[in-house]
Amino acid sequence: xxxxxxxxxxxxTVNGRKISRPMDxxxxxxxxxxxxxxxxxxxxxxxxxxxxxxxxxxxxKLVKSCLMPTAKAEGAEIQTVEGLAPRxxxxxxxxxxxxxxxxxxxxxIPGMVMAATSALRANPFAxxxxxxxxLGGNICRCTGYTKIFEAxxxxxxxxxxxxxxxxxxxxxxxNSFIGNNVRRLDAPSKVSGQLKYAGDMIMPDMVHMQxxxxxxxxxxxxxxxxxxxxxxxxxxxxxxxxxxxxxxxFGVFVHDQxxxxxxxxxYVGEAVAAVAAExxxxxxxALSLIDVAYEPLPGLFDAEKALEPGAPVIHDYAPDNIxxxxxxxxxxxxxxxxxxxxxxxxxxxxxxxxxxYLEPEAGLAYVDHDGVVTVISPSQNITHHRHMLAEIIAxxxxxxxxxxxxxxxxxxxxxxxxYQGMLALAAMKSGRPVRLIYSREESIATTAKRHPxxxxxxxxxxxxxxxxxxxxxxxxxxxxxxxSTEGVMRKAAILSLGPYDIENCTIDTIGxxxxxxxxxxxxxxxxxxxxxxxxxxxxxxAEKLGLDPFEIRxxxxxxxxxxxxxxxxxxxxSIGQVLDVAESFSRWERGAPTSRGATRNDLGGPDxxxxxxxxxxxxxxxxxxxxxxx
Amino acid sequence: MLSYGxxxxxxxxxxxLEAVATLPPGxxxxxxxxxxxxxxxxxxxxxxxxxxVVDLSRVAExxxxxxxxxxxxxxxxxxxxxxxxxxxxREHLPCMPHCAIWFADDQVREQATLAGNIANASPAADxxxxxxxxxxxxxxxxxxxxxxxxxxxxxxxxxxxxxKSALAPGELITxxxxxxxxxxxxxxxxVGQRRSLVISKVSAAALxxxxxxxxxxxxxxxxxxxxxxxxxxxxxxxxxxNGQPITRRLVAExxxxxxxxxxxxxxxxxxxxxxxxxxxxxxxxxLVACGAPMPTDADRExxxx
Numbered sequence: 049x050x051x052x053x054x055x056x057x058x059x060x061t062v063n064g065r066k067i068s069r070p071m072d073x074x075x076x077x078x079x080x081x082x083x084x085x086x087x088x089x090x091x092x093x094x095x096x097x098x099x100x101x102x103x104x105x106x107x108x109k110l111v112k113s114c115l116m117p118t119a120k121a122e123g124a125e126i127q128t129v130e131g132l133a134p135r136x137x138x139x140x141x142x143x144x145x146x147x148x149x150x151x152x153x154x155x156x157i158p159g160m161v162m163a164a165t166s167a168l169r170a171n172p173f174a175x176x177x178x179x180x181x182x183l184g185g186n187i188c189r190c191t192g193y194t195k196i197f198e199a200x201x202x203x204x205x206x207x208x209x210x211x212x213x214x215x216x217x218x219x220x221x222x223n224s225f226i227g228n229n230v231r232r233l234d235a236p237s238k239v240s241g242q243l244k245y246a247g248d249m250i251m252p253d254m255v256h257m258q259x260x261x262x263x264x265x266x267x268x269x270x271x272x273x274x275x276x277x278x279x280x281x282x283x284x285x286x287x288x289x290x291x292x293x294x295x296x297x298f299g300v301f302v303h304d305q306x307x308x309x310x311x312x313x314x315y316v317g318e319a320v321a322a323v324a325a326e327x328x329x330x331x332x333x334a335l336s337l338i339d340v341a342y343e344p345l346p347g348l349f350d351a352e353k354a355l356e357p358g359a360p361v362i363h364d365y366a367p368d369n370i371x372x373x374x375x376x377x378x379x380x381x382x383x384x385x386x387x388x389x390x391x392x393x394x395x396x397x398x399x400x401x402x403x404x405y406l407e408p409e410a411g412l413a414y415v416d417h418d419g420v421v422t423v424i425s426p427s428q429n430i431t432h433h434r435h436m437l438a439e440i441i442a443x444x445x446x447x448x449x450x451x452x453x454x455x456x457x458x459x460x461x462x463x464x465x466x467y468q469g470m471l472a473l474a475a476m477k478s479g480r481p482v483r484l485i486y487s488r489e490e491s492i493a494t495t496a497k498r499h500p501x502x503x504x505x506x507x508x509x510x511x512x513x514x515x516x517x518x519x520x521x522x523x524x525x526x527x528x529x530x531x532s533t534e535g536v537m538r539k540a541a542i543l544s545l546g547p548y549d550i551e552n553c554t555i556d557t558i559g560x561x562x563x564x565x566x567x568x569x570x571x572x573x574x575x576x577x578x579x580x581x582x583x584x585x586x587x588x589x590a591e592k593l594g595l596d597p598f599e600i601r602x603x604x605x606x607x608x609x610x611x612x613x614x615x616x617x618x619x620x621x622s623i624g625q626v627l628d629v630a631e632s633f634s635r636w637e638r639g640a641p642t643s644r645g646a647t648r649n650d651l652g653g654p655d656x657x658x659x660x661x662x663x664x665x666x667x668x669x670x671x672x673x674x675x676x677x678x
Numbered sequence: 679m680l681s682y683g684x685x686x687x688x689x690x691x692x693x694x695l696e697a698v699a700t701l702p703p704g705x706x707x708x709x710x711x712x713x714x715x716x717x718x719x720x721x722x723x724x725x726x727x728x729x730x731v732v733d734l735s736r737v738a739e740x741x742x743x744x745x746x747x748x749x750x751x752x753x754x755x756x757x758x759x760x761x762x763x764x765x766x767x768r769e770h771l772p773c774m775p776h777c778a779i780w781f782a783d784d785q786v787r788e789q790a791t792l793a794g795n796i797a798n799a800s801p802a803a804d805x806x807x808x809x810x811x812x813x814x815x816x817x818x819x820x821x822x823x824x825x826x827x828x829x830x831x832x833x834x835x836x837x838x839x840x841x842k843s844a845l846a847p848g849e850l851i852t853x854x855x856x857x858x859x860x861x862x863x864x865x866x867x868x869v870g871q872r873r874s875l876v877i878s879k880v881s882a883a884a885l886x887x888x889x890x891x892x893x894x895x896x897x898x899x900x901x902x903x904x905x906x907x908x909x910x911x912x913x914x915x916x917x918x919x920n921g922q923p924i925t926r927r928l929v930a931e932x933x934x935x936x937x938x939x940x941x942x943x944x945x946x947x948x949x950x951x952x953x954x955x956x957x958x959x960x961x962x963x964x965l966v967a968c969g970a971p972m973p974t975d976a977d978r979e980x981x982x983x
Contacts, residue, residue, distance in 0.1 A: 052683050052684065053682065053683065053684060053685040054683075073681075075679070075680055075681050075682060076680070076715065095716075095719060096715075096716035096719060097712060097715070097716055097782075097785075097786055097875070098875055100783070100785065103785055109759075109788040110784060110785050110788065111785050111788055111789055112785045112786065114715065115711060115712050115715045115716070115786070115789065116711060116715075116789070117680070117682065117685065117708075117711055117715070117731065117733070119682070119685035119687070119731070119733070120685075120687075120711060120733055120735065122687065163784070163785075166784065181779070182784055184783050184784070184873060184874035184875075185782070185783025185784055185785045185786065185874055185875060186783075328679070329679070329681065332679070332725060487719070487720060489719060489720040489721055490720070493720075660873050662779045662780060662873065663775065663776060663779050665762065665779075666762065666768065666775050666779075
């Protein structure tokens with residue numbers, strides 16, 4: 049008998065049922081629950097014990113199942129989110145999550161429900177600080193946690209009989225959903241772990257994909273030899289750019305990105321080849337058998353350098369490395385600066401930012417009985433993806449289908465078709481359903497980010513703070529491929545000056561190619577970078593002029609009838625109200641930024657978060673002791 | 679990803695030692711497993727295959743703790759959550775709930791053992807500064823022939839450098855014995871990049887006992903971690919405080935000293951700035967925990983040196 053644990057059957061009690069199954073390569077308890085028992089309520093968000101979405105009870109203790117070797121759980125009693133309530137029912141806590149709207153994308157929610165269940169089991173009277181502390185091992189990227197905490201407090205009070213269970217019922221929406229508390233239709237499936245994200249789906253005969261990625265930022269591909277990988281037992285197929293039958297290019301605006309690197313690689317982590325195999329383990333082994341010969345090329349990592357003559361060219365079609373330049377002109381800037389009493393110049397830079405949605409990229413592709421190439425993925429742009437894929441695989445549009453699986457957080461990061469093409473090619477080549485799930489590391493290293501930007505500002509102002517002219521130049525690092533850069537540059541140009549009425553302005557937003565990780569869509573789509581520059585600049589100008597920062601904004605804000613730099617005549621403008629509310633809520637002390645009153649009104653209010661402390665669950669004990677001694 | 683061939687779950691110390699004595703190259707002993715699985719990932723260990731795993735979590739002798747005269751013996755399977763939940767441990771080891779609450783999160787604390795934290799010998803190990811402050815002794819066992827042989831080492835002799843300990847091949851940590859600190863005020867300070875689940879940049883543990891009047895330091899224990907190759911005890915500062923009247927100024931002066939001890943390879947300036955206020959805060963919190971009044975912001979401001 050082999051002592052290899054993978055061949056042995058493991059016995060456990062899972063959600064009250066005794067099971068005995070081979071481990072079959074599912075080395076972590078999370079994999080065993082998901083792949084062997086099909087309990088996909090526990091999700092993988094990070095695989096490193098950081099995010100908590102894989103939380104399950106093992107012998108009554110909440111653990112992160114991504115950290116637990118399956119064999120460690122031999123003989124244990126396991127409870128997953130699916131086992132909290134009888135089938136078709138929800139616990140009070142799950143219903144509270146439904147009621148408060150605590151689930152948005154839902155991907156963290158099974159783990160949140162488990163952690164909250166554990167918190168109330170440990171202390172049914174836990175106060176809000178203790179609840180927060182006990183949920184500290186779980187990450188949510190959508191809610192800001194507030195609605196989750198509300199749900200836990202609501203459930204606690206109902207379970208303790210302090211408020212009636214009817215508080216969980218739907219409220220009447222009256223004549224309008226606006227202004228009324230409406231429960232989400234999809235919440236029950238999320239709080240119970242029933243909702244299937246792409247990575248939760250399985251099909252008969254399905255194979256698993258792993259991707260070989262470029263170690264070079266910029267290199268010519270001399271050759272790719274996949275023969276050893278293809279010969280490995282258990283490999284269904286290997287795909288490279290050579291398998292693309294149609295026009296190999298995708299992108300939200302310019303179709304400059306091949307499904308997998310073609311002729312050269314342009315960033316570290318770019319897909320070069322992909323393997324579909326019986327198991328993830330075999331697919332990974334096959335990756336190590338693919339031989340790629342590279343000839344390194346000079347790399348380009350700085351957006352300013354991209355514009356210099358003689359800079360390495362990333363795409364032949366764009367010898368100047370410019371993805372998109374959006375110029376906007378209004379009025380007479382020279383005249384405006386001549387009228388100014390003060391000219392303030394400054395540069396503002398922002399960094400690359402990762403979306404960090406809890407659900408890493410995942411997809412499942414197959415070719416159906418009618419030869420329709422079908423891709424299931426959390427795509428934020430399925431219709432566009434469908435049209436692009438039809439061109440890439442040279443099929444009529446009626447032979448390509450995209451199914452949008454629930455998006456476990458997108459924030460713009462799932463607008464680009466970065467892996468769906470590989471899946472389709474592998475499904476076509478192998479004739480089998482193919483599933484790909486990114487690791488968190490892969491997701492962070494290889495998918496699009498927020499554009500890093502450099503904004504150069506020049507502003508002319510009169511002594512009383514009226515802006516006479518602006519030149520605004522944003523240089524954004526688009527990385528190796530165009531993706532959403534064109535749209536982001538356009539939006540950045542439109543939003544550049546914020547809600548301020550400026551007569552004379554020159555605006556340029558320029559997105560360039562480099563060998564950095566591609567930049568793509570990310571919440572605000574260029575607005576954040578522009579506003580960071582504009583609002584910071586106004587504060588600095590206020591300081592130089594000795595003006596209250598609210599006042600300088602009020603003197604320049606748009607009003608009904610203002611003409612924007614893009615020639616839009618505004619009918620309604622709310623910036624005045626926004627400033628009033630911001631000023632009163634922040635308990636702003638009037639005056640120039642350099643002034644400071646005797647007391648700080650902004651600190652210590654009921655809406656101000658205290659400094660980070662921990663220990664709510666034993667603080668009471670210490671405080672009591674403290675009194676005793678005193 | 680992590681994979682393994684044979685997975686052993688010995689039930690007794692003897693079985694565990696036998697398994698460890700015959701561990702093949704590449705084999706691995708683990709307890710909570712909360713470090714090895716994240717290690718076996720892209721960018722760190724990559725794909726890691728362990729031909730044999732010896733999982734110590736079911737060894738009967740490793741469970742629980744024993745309170746002796748003036749000492750507490752913490753057996754090897756004790757997990758960080760126990761320091762929060764066990765009333766006896768809270769009473770005898772008053773800095774440990776503070777340490778445990780800053781250590782990882784509830785889920786990881788249920789698995790991660792104090793012995794594993796020591797065995798890894800990380801310069802940033804949260805469990806080590808408090809154990810140093812409690813004069814921790816590490817108990818080790820190995821097989822000699824068919825008999826179990828044991829030895830004990832001071833914790834500061836056991837931890838020799840980053841990832842380096844005195845653990846010999848075939849040897850296991852069976853327990854850590856510390857002095858009972860009943861009646862002391864305890865505290866633990868930590869700074870990292872987020873609140874939960876973070877590796878310390880700097881940590882500090884303090885245990886303070888005052889004279890019966892509450893006006894004089896009787897015994898102060900201080901240790902810091904994350905600022906050099908190994909966590910260290912601050913014996914000179916302890917000596918400076920012991921027997922002295924408790925004043926904010928003295929505490930602040932004591933807190934300013936450890937900045938010179940920062941011997942990390944990275945973020946030295948940052949660590950220096952953090953560690954000074956930090957040790958003062960550790961002492962203040964420990965004083966509060968043994969009944970001294972909470973220092974006001976004005977107190978802190980005045981004492982700032």
